[in-house]
Amino acid sequence: MFNFLKEVGRYAKHSFLAGRYIGQGLSVTFDHMRRRPITVQYPYEKLIPSERFRGRIHFEFDKCISCEVCVRVCPINLPVVDWEFDKASKKKKLNHYSIDFGVCIFCGNCVEFCPTNCLSFTEEYELSVYDRHELNLDNVAMGRLPYKVTEDAMVTPLRELVYLPKAVLNPHGVPDDAHRAGMLPSEILEQAVENVNEINSLKNDS
Ligand code: SF4
Numbered sequence: 001m002f003n004f005l006k007e008v009g010r011y012a013k014h015s016f017l018a019g020r021y022i023g024q025g026l027s028v029t030f031d032h033m034r035r036r037p038i039t040v041q042y043p044y045e046k047l048i049p050s051e052r053f054r055g056r057i058h059f060e061f062d063k064c065i066s067c068e069v070c071v072r073v074c075p076i077n078l079p080v081v082d083w084e085f086d087k088a089s090k091k092k093k094l095n096h097y098s099i100d101f102g103v104c105i106f107c108g109n110c111v112e113f114c115p116t117n118c119l120s121f122t123e124e125y126e127l128s129v130y131d132r133h134e135l136n137l138d139n140v141a142m143g144r145l146p147y148k149v150t151e152d153a154m155v156t157p158l159r160e161l162v163y164l165p166k167a168v169l170n171p172h173g174v175p176d177d178a179h180r181a182g183m184l185p186s187e188i189l190e191q192a193v194e195n196v197n198e199i200n201s202l203k204n205d206s
């Protein structure tokens, strides 16, 4: 009799848990049912990439000193730095520079470690081609000015979803001055400085 009651108790507990998990799953479904669709009419409308988006890398030929730091920090030694030693000036002379974006993993090491900041990420993400070898860009192609969604007269830019104000899910028609959800990097920095000052003042008081 005791074993039977124990089994019934166990069954009731599992039934309760199963009901709870089904309810949790359906709550997500019901939450989405009352949201509006957020379709972006690409290519007539495009989302503005986030501030630290890693798109096609921009290269400034005149700033490169052929140090090859970008090659050494690249996990796959991808950048090709073609240079020769100029005896007259006793300096390296850059001939060609290229990165194959069909292989690049956009880790950002080369951009981060370049001592002259001649590499920088752009917000260009439309890199599809019919032949993957077309993604092997030389210094001329990489020196092309970055593509910007906000400067293309043919495109309606939409603010990225993470920048929408709190509880707003439709990016269409959001006023520019609407405060976005979350903090800007500058605001996070300000708050961090305030926290450090507060901790220091507490230390001084104790
Ligand atoms: S982004 Fe990363 S993988 Fe691409 S070239 Fe730079 S270091 Fe190499």
Ligand code: SF4
Residues within 6 Å of the ligand: 063, 064, 065, 066, 067, 068, 069, 070, 071, 079, 081, 113, 114, 115, 116, 117, 118, 119
């Ligand atoms: S790290 Fe910068 S300066 Fe050095 S070779 Fe690479 S791109 Fe040129």
